[in-house]
Amino acid sequence: MNFLIYYFLILAEFCRAGLPRTKSKVLHIGATFPISGKEGWQGGQACQPAVRLAFSDVNSRSDILRNYELKLHWNDSECEPGLGATVMYDLLYNDPTKVLLLAGCSTVSTTIAESAKMWNLLVVSFGGSSPALSDRARFPTLFRTHPSATVHNPTRVKLIQMFGWSRIAILHHTQEVFTSTITDLESKCREVGIEIIARQSFMQEATDAVRNLRRQDARIIVGLFYVAAARKVLCEVYKQGLYGKQHVWFFIGWYEDNWFEVNLEAEGIQCTKEEMRMAAEGHFTTEALNWNQDKQRTISGMTVDDFRRRLHLALKNSGYDIDHGRYPEGYQEAPLAYDAVWATAL
Incomplete structure (x- = not known):
């Protein structure tokens, strides 16, 4: 029992x-x-x-x-x-x-x-x-x-060194997420002898900042800004001729793959898809692997x-x-x- x-x-x-x-x-x-x-x-x-x-x-x-x-x-x-x-x-x-x-x-x-x-x-x-x-x-x-966005800076520096570039320029939005990232990048560049020849920033319109980069003969340019601003920048890059074999751009890697082809009309971008493709050709991006491999x-x-x-x-x-x-x-x-x-x- x-x-x-x-x-x-x-x-x-x-x-x-x-x-x-x-x-x-x-x-x-x-x-x-x-x-x-x-x-x-x-x-x-x-x-x-x-x-x-x-x-x-x-x-x-x-x-x-x-x-x-x-x-x-x-x-x-x-x-x-x-x-x-x-x-x-x-x-x-x-x-x-x-x-x-x-x-x-x-x-x-x-x-x-x-x-x-x-x-x-x-x-x-x-x-x-x-x-x-x-x-x-x-x-x-x-x-x-x-x-933190600073995790990309060592990779950026290594790529710059790998291609033998010793002088770079920086273009960034004025928001803290980008200014604090740039401060870290400048420090890492100084440690290895990479000269920063220009640092341009903007709040709304990037026209003057991109024009200043052309005047300063910037060739290797690191750009840090959100994707909507990136489209404005890229269109201005096309207009100012800061693309092609003589120029290299670094952009943020978490933009969508076709970021330079979408929302152009909605955002008032005064460049065609083909012009945006031409300006974007050959750019570098860095991004962390957020998806497990x-x-x-x-x-x-x-x-x-x-x-x-x-x-x-x-x-x-x-x-x-x-x-x-x-x-x-x-x-x-x-x-x-x-x-x-x-x-x-x-």
């Missing part, structure tokens, strides 16, 4: 373990995604679906955040610091209480993280590459899955190919023509957004 009682107790425990657990408590997470803006990095287009996948995957696991469910509350920041601050305050001052914030582009991540420390509120950035965000005194509650299963239970298939399905359902290679902005950073949720949950 005792054996039967013991047997049924064990059986009951196994049955109970096999039943889906009801998560009785909710953890509310706030988020800002840059999606529909005209300037800056609109990587929320791909990162928001990736975050939704991560929320679903974490909530389906009984061994993670036992008895807790994650719920996402978000809005579009358009990669505008002012709008991002408004979204943040709306999330914080409206019920339910948010325990953490996710943030996208560098400018908005900076604004949110500087404010969030007043509440001792954690911020996890999936798209903030600004080197300034590594300042723990300034951003004590910020963490990020996106690497092996086939190992991660803690999510997926390989990178599994994640890619699921993300593609989510993007197709959102109206993106993935089958013809038309990926939304932020596609390369989507794994970082997915990982940000898992890092938070773990």
Whole structure:
């Protein structure tokens, strides 16, 4: 009899373990995604679906955040610091209480993280590459899955050395994400004897800055700016003749592959696709490998190919023509957004 009682107790425990657990408590997470803006990095287009996948995957696991469910509350920041601050305050001052914030582009991540420390509120950035965000005194509650933009500078310097170039010029937007990256690049160039003959910056229009580079006979030029500004720069490069065999441009690697051919009419670019192609011919880019290169299963239970298939399905359902290679902005950073949720949950 005792054996039967013991047997049924064990059986009951196994049955109970096999039943889906009801998560009785909710953890509310706030988020800002840059999606529909005209300037800056609109990587929320791909990162928001990736975050939704991560929320679903974490909530389906009984061994993670036992008895807790994650719920996402978000809005579009358009990669505008002012709008991002408004979204943040709306999330914080409206019920339910948010325990953490996710943030996208560098400018908005900076604004949110500087404010969030007043509440001792954690911020996890999936798209903030600004080197300034590594300042723990300034951003004590910020963490990020996106690497600092300075990781590209050693590669840029090595490429410049490999081709035997000793004099370069720099063109950049005035936002902190780019100025802090340039400060690091200048330091690394000085260490190896590379001379910076010109440093031009711009806020809105790059016409005068590009014209000044031509006057200073710049040949090897490192450009740091968001993709919409890059199209303006490239069109001006064509007009000023700063392309061809006598010139080499370095651009940021996370632009879309056909960045110099799209949105020309919508953004008022006064160059044709063919002219943009001519100006872009032969340029260099550097980018980190955000997608794992092996086939190992991660803690999510997926390989990178599994994640890619699921993300593609989510993007197709959102109206993106993935089958013809038309990926939304932020596609390369989507794994970082997915990982940000898992890092938070773990």
